[in-house]
Amino acid sequence: MQTLKWSFRPLPFMQECRERYGDAFSVKFATFERPMVMISDPAAIKALYKERSHGLPPGREVILTPIVGPHSLLVIEGADHLAHRKLMLPPFHGERMRSYEPLVEEIVDAEIDRWPLGEEFAIHPRMQAITLEVILRVVFGVAEGERLQRLREVLTTVLEETASPFAQLTGLVSRRFGGRGPWAKFEKQLKAADELLYAEIAEHRARGGFEERDDMLSMMMAARFEDGSEMSDEDLRDQLMTLLLAGHETTATALAWTFDLLLRHAGPLARLRDSLAEGEEDYLRATISESLRLRPVVPLAGRRLSVDLETDDLHLPAGTDVTPAIWLAHTRAESYPEPFAFRPERFLDDPPDTYSWIPFGGGIRRCIGAAFAEFEMRIVLREVLTRCELHKASPAPEKIGRRNITISPRAGTPVVLTSRHPAQERELLPA
Ligand code: HEM
Numbered sequence: 001m002q003t004l005k006w007s008f009r010p011l012p013f014m015q016e017c018r019e020r021y022g023d024a025f026s027v028k029f030a031t032f033e034r035p036m037v038m039i040s041d042p043a044a045i046k047a048l049y050k051e052r053s054h055g056l057p058p059g060r061e062v063i064l065t066p067i068v069g070p071h072s073l074l075v076i077e078g079a080d081h082l083a084h085r086k087l088m089l090p091p092f093h094g095e096r097m098r099s100y101e102p103l104v105e106e107i108v109d110a111e112i113d114r115w116p117l118g119e120e121f122a123i124h125p126r127m128q129a130i131t132l133e134v135i136l137r138v139v140f141g142v143a144e145g146e147r148l149q150r151l152r153e154v155l156t157t158v159l160e161e162t163a164s165p166f167a168q169l170t171g172l173v174s175r176r177f178g179g180r181g182p183w184a185k186f187e188k189q190l191k192a193a194d195e196l197l198y199a200e201i202a203e204h205r206a207r208g209g210f211e212e213r214d215d216m217l218s219m220m221m222a223a224r225f226e227d228g229s230e231m232s233d234e235d236l237r238d239q240l241m242t243l244l245l246a247g248h249e250t251t252a253t254a255l256a257w258t259f260d261l262l263l264r265h266a267g268p269l270a271r272l273r274d275s276l277a278e279g280e281e282d283y284l285r286a287t288i289s290e291s292l293r294l295r296p297v298v299p300l301a302g303r304r305l306s307v308d309l310e311t312d313d314l315h316l317p318a319g320t321d322v323t324p325a326i327w328l329a330h331t332r333a334e335s336y337p338e339p340f341a342f343r344p345e346r347f348l349d350d351p352p353d354t355y356s357w358i359p360f361g362g363g364i365r366r367c368i369g370a371a372f373a374e375f376e377m378r379i380v381l382r383e384v385l386t387r388c389e390l391h392k393a394s395p396a397p398e399k400i401g402r403r404n405i406t407i408s409p410r411a412g413t414p415v416v417l418t419s420r421h422p423a424q425e426r427e428l429l430p431a
Contacts, residue, residue, distance in 0.1 A: 003030040010299060010407055011400055014038075014328050023332075024314055032058050036302065036321045040328035042335065042355040043311050048322055049355070049363030054303035058321045067162065067190065068245055069238030073368065081364075087223045087231070088239065088368060091216040097375050099214050100138045104376060107133045108383040109423040117420065120393045122412030124256035127380070131252040132156065134376055139243050141215025142200055151200075154193045155244060161186045162245075162404055197237050216243070243369070245404075250297050251373045253406045254359075255380055256413045257295035258288065261342050263392040263415065268344050273385055281378065286347040288377050292359035293352075294342060296326040297406045301361030326358055327407075389419045 005013040006029065017025050017038070024044065026035040036058070039045060048054070061075045068074055073084050090096065111130050115121065132152065142148045201217070204210075210222035220239060224230055231239070262269045268287065275283040302323025309316040316322060331339040335356040336346065360367035367373070384390065393414035401410035 002027050007402060009400075010402065011327055014325055017325075018328055023328075032321065034058065034319075034321050036300075036323055037316060038300075038323055038325040038328070039314070040325050040332060041311070041313070042329070042353070044309070044314055045324045045329060045358060045362065046355040047309050047311050047314075048303060048324065049361075049366075051305075051307060051309070052364050053306040055306055056304065057300070057302035057323060058304055064245070067158075068242045069234070071232075071235040071238040072242040073239060074242050074246065083225050084239075085364070085368065087225060088220060090223065091219040092368060092372050094371065096214075096219075097372060100375075101379065103138055104134055104379045105383060107137065108380050109387075112384060112387055112420065113423070115388075115417050115420070117417055120414050120416050123259050123390075123415045124252065124409055124412035127252035127255040128248070130380060131248045131255075131376065132159075134251075135244050135248050137215075139216045139247070140197075140200060140240055141204065141213065141217045147196060147200065151193070151196050154189060154196060158186070158189050158193050159245075159249065159404070161189065193241075194237060197240055198233060201233050201236050201240075246367070247369045247373065249404050249406055249408075251369075251376055253297040253403070253408045254288075254292060254295070254373065255377055256409050257297065257398075258291040258377065258381065259384075259390070259415065260392070260398045260409055260413045261291050261294065262287070263390060264395065264397060265342050268342065269385075272344075272381075276382055276386055281382075282348060283344060284378055284381060285374070286344040287381070288374055289347040289352050289357065290342060290344040293330045293336070293357060294340070295407070296330055296359040297408070298359065298361070299326055299407050300324070301326065301358070301365070303365075324358055324361075329356060329358055332356070383423075387421045387423065388417055390415050390417055392416075 002013075006027065017027070018040070023041040024037060024039050026037045028035045039048065056075065056077055064072065065075050070076075071084075073081065073088060076084060108130055111126060111133075115126065132155065136142045136148060136151055136155075140151075142151060204217055204221060210218040213219075217236065217240065220231055220236060262272065272283050272287055275281070300323040302321060305316060305318050305320045305322055307318050309320070309322060330336070333339050335353070354362065360370040360373075393416050398409040398411060398413055401408050
């Protein structure tokens with residue numbers, strides 16, 4: 001019953017638990033052998049994320065390894081994990097990211113030009129198209145051509161196959177029963193994706209000159225571990241699949257939620273447009289923080305305790321599975337006055353706090369793409385709001401559903417585009 005509630009009504013289920021049990025409680029998911037302790041008090045979250053030796057969250061390795069592979073940053077641990085993080089971080093640094101801006105802008109503008117005028121369409125799939133293209137061209141460094149088109153098709157199918165909350169379960173079940181059915185079909189797609197990825201890696205190697213190239217694959221190829229060795233092709237393939245799986249759906253969903261919130265809140269929308277017209281981005285950053293607070297797309301980012309966790313109120317022994325309930329942490333009245341209101345202003349003077357604002361998790365496993373996701377979101381929001389007049393197709397708030405690991409807008413956030421400026425004549429439309 002708890003698994004069903006979590007799958008289909010995650011936020012009301014969390015709220016019920018908070019009302020009954022307070023800041024900490026445990027949930028028994030059908031797929032995990034141990035109960036999962038959920039915490040939302042920043043002191044407990046700090047105690048959890050400050051300890052570097054805790055293990056992976058339960059289930060992550062079993063569910064993700066068949067897709068991302070055994071070398072993936074998402075599933076490796078200890079010294080291997082730290083060495084890989086060190087090698088993979090530089091492409092995500094601020095200076096580097098700024099060099100991606102023209103390409104991301106071009107991708108967003110091309111997508112906006114495809115939107116129908118005066119007709120209802122769901123914005124979530126349009127955001128997925130943008131974030132997939134950004135991963136393929138900025139992260140993988142694939143040039144326009146046949147391989148890019150094949151990768152778009154094959155990876156879209158792979159991602160769709162893993163989308164429903166049951167897909168991963170049925171995948172696991174069918175593997176256990178001889179690898180037939182949906183899992184076999186999925187494996188065929190994954191094999192096709194692998195062939196394309198290995199071909200891209202081989203082409204990158206043959207071309208060389210990694211130091212002069214901007215894409216993240218080239219940077220990972222140029223980087224060396226402390227012992228002077230480089231990433232193998234298998235390692236690179238697993239990290240590419242990891243960046244795709246971790247960075248595509250999450251960013252697209254965060255964008256869809258931000259549009260859902262903005263288009264239903266005229267005050268913040270008008271203020272955002274005014275600030276963009278003045279070339280100012282503080283309110284844009286605050287809007288993104290507030291959207292990720294109210295609609296954290298990844299609901300859990302847990303650990304298996306390697307040592308006891310102690311706070312004034314909690315004692316959890318080593319071996320316990322613990323995760324922040326991210327939405328509960330973000331809607332604690334003690335941390336955020338009027339916790340359910342959409343008020344970007346709250347982050348204008350006070351930047352988000354490390355342990356009460358955790359859409360990207362925390363500690364040594366904190367999302368490696370956090371700054372990149374926010375950078376991409378800023379460009380998309382800026383381009384769309386300065387070029388387009390968009391309206392919600394219905395005034396009702398979006399219902400919450402589950403896709404992959406995310407909490408996602410169930411109807412895909414239907415909108416109507418009533419006017420559009422050409423990219424080169426971008427100017428601010430009235431709010
Ligand atoms: C709004 C968008 C995103 C959200 C909400 C998000 C959220 C998260 C969360 C909650 C975690 C787990 C952190 C933990 O266990 O403490 C994570 C890990 C990760 N994310 Fe993101 N993410 C986003 C975008 C991205 C992007 C754009 C990329 C890369 C292109 C990315 C790559 C990763 C990777 C590689 C990890 C594993 C880090 C590790 O285990 O060391 N994410 N993300």
